[in-house]
Amino acid sequence: MESERTKEEGGRKRSLKVKSSVDGGEGNGPKAPANPMVKDELKIKEMLASKIARLQIGDESMDVEMDGIFSDGKFVEKSVQAWQESLESGEILRMETTVGELLSHLAALHKKVGELHAKYIITREEITTSQESCQKVITTKNKLEQLCRELQKQNKTIIAESRKMAEDEDAKRKQLSQQFQTTIDEVSVKMEQQGKDYVASLHENESLQNKLKAFLAQYEVREEHFSHQLQAKDLTIQLAEAKLKHQIELTKRESEKVELTLEKAQQIAAREVALQEQLSAYSEKFDTVQDTLSKSNTMFVTLRTEMDKMSKHIKRLEKDNAALKKKCDQYDSGAIEALQERVRSTEDARRQQGKINKLEALCRVLQEERKRLKESVTPTEPTEAPLEMTCAGPNALALVLSLMEEDRASEFTENESIKLSFWRSRLVKSKLKLKLQNIRVLDPSGTWCNCWNNNFELFGISHLRSPLNVHLDPLRPEGLRDFATATNQLSSQVIDPPTSIPFNKKNRAFATNTSMFSENDRSFFGCPSQKLFAQFHTRLAKDYNISSLVEKEKVCTISPIFDSTNKTPSSYKLQCESGQVIMAAKVVVAIGTQNIPRLPQWSIPYRNAHRVYHSSDLVAQGLRTVQRRYKATKPRVLIVGGGLTSVHLTKQSLQWGARHVTLLTRKKNLLVQPYDVPLEWLSPTLRDKMRADFFADMNPLTRLHKIKDARRGGSVTRAALNQMYSIANPNNFNHLGDATIQHLEQFDDHIRVKLSTGITLDIDEIILATGSDVNIKQEPLFKELLPHGVKTTEGLPLIDDDLRLIPSMNVFVMGGYAALRHGPTAGNLMGARAGANLLSELLVGDLTTIEQLETHHHMRFLCGKENMYELLQ
Ligand SMILES: Cc1cc2nc3c(=O)[nH]c(=O)nc-3n(C[C@H](O)[C@H](O)[C@H](O)COP(=O)(O)OP(=O)(O)OC[C@H]3O[C@@H](n4cnc5c(N)ncnc54)[C@H](O)[C@@H]3O)c2cc1C
Known part of the structure; x- marks a missing residue:
């Protein structure tokens, strides 16, 4: 107990000592001394006191456990009362107990007070620290506020400046854009002017070309005429020479006659002289010979008669001479007429020969027809062709034209075409000649594009829905536009593009022009009239000499022919409606999409x-x-x-x-x-991407949905x-x-x-007007091919990349049946072009020589259309 108390007191003394030292003897908290040294000392003391206090209270919390100290508020009173009572009663023991309890209570109190004091010191030190940090915070805050104010000021200045700068920039930009717009306007005006000039010069060129052609034709006619005239002149000269000879002959003869007559006249004169001599002799003898006078008179009369006879004879000879001269003149004019007649008859003969040729051709056609009819009556051995085309619509025409065109380059631009012509003139010695007899085109109508023309006629369609840049010219994309320009039909036969096409005024060359159509495209997006379109394709067929290639025949079925060893067919048998059977090595089917009407x-x-x-x-x-x-x-x-x-x-x-x-x-x-597919499929900037996206999708069903969505x-x-x-x-x-x-x-x-x-x-x-279905399972033509593994999605065949119906067979499809390969445009002219480009490359090998094919690839490579390395392999 005693020791405990001593300890407690010691602790209290220490605490108080610390307190007094910390308080500086005043006990009213620290007062900030003016001297910084003293201040530091005080601070160290305070820290020491705080440390001691912390050591005293250990790691406990700052709460002080006062349980039991103040639990009985009347404990002291009670103890004092008990002590007095025990004092009064003299109960020393009780007194001691009471005093002991009080003392121990006091000791506990002391201890708690010490603890409280120590915690007070800590708290005070914490408050000081807090106050200091608070002070610091306030200082920092003030500084920050100061800084903020400055920053706000600066900010305001910057905002004002940047606003001013922005306004300046804006003004400058506006000025610039105005200048830029003015420049663009000027440039576009210039370009428009240039375009007009170009068109005018085109027109001029065209008319000059026409004039030149007419002039050349005239020149040729003239030359021919002159050569005829020269011939006639030669003949005239020959004739004149003959006439001269004849005349000389005649003159010779005449002069001989004249000589003869002169001789006769001389003789007569001599005789006259002799007679005169005789007369003089007679006159001399007149007197003497009276008897003979009468005789001499008679002789004179006879002489006169003879002289009359002689003058008559001379007259007759002169007459004969005049008649001969006349005859000679007549003969001359007759000869000229005969010559002219000969020229005329040569012309006639030439004309007749032409007619004969035509008749012979007709005969041949008739013979063919007869042969065919005969064959249809009595079936003979089937004919065979390397390539057979079932149909004669735009798709078939596009393919045949592409096969006929040596460069087959409808994807060539104008500049590339120029390059192509350049190389062709240098490299290609002979023109690629495709054997026409290797291609047979069969169509029930017997003509090209009959179905197309009938549709346009019945539906009264004046203009195509597709634009001017879509056509079947195998060589030049500008073909139809140029044909319209050349034939002076551009303004009358091509209507403006639909107003809903957004042509961007800016030139395509500007990188900022990211539009689907630019002003440059306008001239290709008008719609041609059916008249112009038909004229153009008739001209193409004529130029490529395929006008009469189509045979009037409907194909009913196509069957593959296998020989015993091979799994792939060696040829295909085409059974025709007329009974004719045609064998072919390869078959292209382009029967359009109208064979199966869609009927509710x-x-x-x-x-x-x-x-x-x-x-x-x-x-x-x-x-x-x-x-x-x-x-x-x-x-x-x-x-x-x-x-x-x-x-x-x-x-x-x-x-x-x-x-x-x-x-x-x-x-x-x-x-x-405007068109049957969205504009993206026609936009020069987007169409390739649309197609690429379509090809990238390998799932046929998704492709089909894409087609349906587009249409x-x-x-x-x-x-x-x-x-x-x-x-x-x-x-x-x-x-x-x-x-x-x-x-x-x-x-x-x-x-x-x-x-x-x-x-x-x-x-x-x-x-x-519900359209028609493209369904390979319903089309009788494919009936014999279906069992050989044709795969379909909703009736459309899953053809391979080369348009083969079945990968192992050489049966190709074009048009609507190739939709899963060519996308939503497969059934129209765009699809026809795409299909023709693809197939012509594939099939031309069968129809030309290897050398020609190599030259063709060489040319394409020179024009940047083919991979050089592939060529070198
Ligand atoms: C009214 C109308 C307007 C159109 N306008 C446009 C347009 O402006 N632009 C455009 O791009 N597209 C247009 N089209 C789509 C047009 O049909 C195609 O562009 C084009 O006709 C497709 O050509 P094709 O050769 O595939 O078919 P088609 O033109 O139909 O030709 C198919 C040919 O195959 C023949 N054939 C069928 N079956 C057989 C058989 N068993 N044996 C032999 N021959 C057979 C037919 O007789 C026919 O001649 C239009 C279609 C219609 C109906």
């Missing part, structure tokens, strides 16, 4: 009852027949379908004489877009709508959108149609 289920029973027609039925009937029927019956027509054909047919039906036309579409409104279930052009509305009005036309046919009832003289909208219509005729 409800229409099938009525189709043959002359009330429901598919648009292809009308094409097959022909324009005149349909026109006549409409004129006679003036029908009320219901046209089903929301594509371009339905719009064309509405216009045509009204023009043919229909009383009323109702257009029924599944969609609420007609979808208007959007059919669309119409603004131009076709305008044409339709120029004749259609609320009295003769109405459009029912969002509707389908639900029920159909046929009466004797009309049909009653119930629509999904509840409307009932009484009409005379339904035309289905």
Whole structure:
């Protein structure tokens, strides 16, 4: 106890000592001394006291446990009372106990007070530290605030400056852009002017060329004429020489005659002299010989008679001479006429020869025809050709033209074509001559593009939907435009591009021009007329000498022929409708997309009852027949379908004489877009990417969806709508959108149609403008090929990259059937071009010599169109 107390007191003393030393004897907290030395000392003391206090209280928290100290508030009073009571009662022991308790309570109190003091010191030191750090913080804060104010000031200055700079820059930029715009405007005006000048010079060139050609033709004609004249002159000279000789002869003879006559005259004169001598002798003898006078008179008379005879003879000779002269002149003119006659007859003979040639050709054709007919009556050995083409539509024409063109370079630009001509003139000695007999083209019509022409005629389509840069010229992309320019038809036969095409005014050369179409493209995106298009392709067919290549024949089936050893077919047998069988090493099928009309289920029973027609039925009937029927019956027509054909047919039906036309579409409104695919597929900047994206997608189903998305279930052009509305009005036309046919009832003289909208219509005729299906499984032509492993997705064949229907077979497809390879444009002219470029490269090897083929590759390489390293391999 004693020791504990001593310890406690020691601790308290120490604490107090520390306290007094820390307090500086004043006990009112530290006062900041003025002297910094003292200040430091005080601080160290304070820190020491704090350390000691910390050591005293150990690591405990700053809470002080006061339990038991103040638990009994009346403990001291009670103890004092107990001590007094024990004092009064004299209970020393109790007193001692009470005092002991009080003392121990006091000791506990002391201890707690010490503890509290130590904690007080720590707290005070912490407060001081806090205050110091607070002071520091306040100082820092003040400094920061000061800094902030300065920064704000600077910031404001900077903002003001930058605003001023921005305004200045803006003004400058505006000025610059104004200058730039002015420059661009000036440049575009200049370019426009240059373009006009270029077109004018083109026109001028063209007319000069024409003039030159005419001049050359005239020159040739003149030359020919002159050569004829020279010949005639030669002949005239020869004739004149002959005449001269003859004349000399005659003159000689005449002079001989004259000499003779002169001789005779001399003789006569001599005789006269002799007679005169005789006369003188007689006159001398007159006197003497009177008797003989009468005799001499008689002799004189005789002499006179003889003289008269002689003068008559001279006259006759002169007459003869004149007659001979006349005859000679007549002979001269006769000879000239004969010569002219000869020239004329040579001309005639030439003409006749031409006719004979034509007749011979005709004979040959007729013989061929006869042979074919004979063969069809009595089937003989099938004929064989290396390449067979089933069809004669634009796709087939594009391919044949590409095969015929030695450079086959429709992807060549104008500049590249110039390069090509340069190299061709230097490298190619002989023109590539393709053996035409190696290609056979079969089509039921027997002519090129008959189906296309019939469609355009029946639907009354004046202009193509595709742009001017899409055509079948195998060599030059500008071919159709240049043909229009050369034949002076550019302004009359090509309409402006659809207004919805966004042509960017800027030149394509500017890197900032990232538009789909630039002003440079404008001249290629107008739409050509069908007239111009047909003229151009007739000209191409004529130039490449393939006008009469198409044979009138419909192919029914294509069957592969295998020999016993080989798994790949050695040839293909084409069974034709006429009975003819043709064998071919390779077959290209480009039968278009119109063989399988798309018919709604409800229409099938009525189709043959002359009330429901598919648009292809009308094409097959022909324009005149349909026109006549409409004129006679003036029908009320219901046209089903929301594509371009339905719009064309509405216009045509009204023009043919229909009383009323109702257009029924599944969609609420007609979808208007300039081309049958979105603009991206035609944009010079985007189309390659669109195709690349399409090829990159290996899944045929996704490809099919991409095709369907692009074609959007059919669309119409603004131009076709305008044409339709120029004749259609609320009295003769109405459009029912969002509707389908639900029920159909046929009466004797009309049909009653119930629509999904509840409307009932009484009409005379339904035309289905519902398009056609491309389905290889439904096309009889492919029937024999299907079992050999043709793969399909929704009817479209999964062809390989070379357009082969089956990888192991040489049967190729073009057009709509190649859609999974060529994408959404496969069925139109763009697809035809793409297919022709691809196939011609592949097939030309069969139709030309190796040398020609090598030269061809060489040329392409020189024009940067082929890989040099591949060539060197
Ligand atoms: C009204 C209309 C307007 C169009 N306008 C445009 C346009 O402006 N621009 C454009 O790019 N596209 C247009 N098209 C699409 C056009 O059809 C194609 O561009 C083009 O006709 C495709 O050519 P093709 O050779 O594949 O088919 P087609 O032109 O249909 O020719 C196929 C040929 O194959 C023949 N054939 C079929 N079956 C057989 C058989 N078994 N044996 C032998 N021969 C057979 C047919 O008789 C026909 O001559 C239009 C289509 C239509 C219907």
